[in-house]
């Protein structure tokens with residue numbers, strides 16, 4: 001698939017096609033947009049991995065998840081074909097990619113040199129443990145930080161300010177700060 005087609009289809013929201021993947025004979029799965037190898041990874045497996053991290057590292061697990069998300073977010077932005085796209089269009093495309101990837105409904109409000117925020121409905125990263133704080137989507141906070149830092153070429157921080165793990169709204173809210181605003 002041509003790289004330009006990702007731009008067109010994400011911006012116009014035309015790829016609601018569920019045939020996202022193809023399987024090669026040797027058991028390798030690739031996505032049909034970028035041809036990158038992917039794996040199917042259940043949300044319960046993600047939570048089980050997080051449980052192991054928390055059992056071992058307690059609150060340090062949140063830092064590990066945040067840093068993992070940061071790397072993921074940087075890679076995500078690098079992977080979006082950016083030719084001819086404004087930064088606003090790239091932010092919009094990332095929200096649509098998250099939707100396609102099953103991350104829930106992600107809305108990001110951010111522009112260059114300013115603080116921003118994000119809302120994620122039906123996050124797959126929500127954890128329900130009694131021994132961690134009121135917010136649990138540290139991986140997603142990291143994704144937002146990595147993505148923003150990569151896209152705008154400056155350092156950001158992100159913090160989840162409200163997590164669906166603590167109420168029934170199914171909505172997680174994140175604040176994204178430029179480090180200069182500290």
Ligand SMILES: [Zn+2]
Pocket residue numbers: 123125126135136137160162163164165171172173
């Ligand atoms: Zn959350």
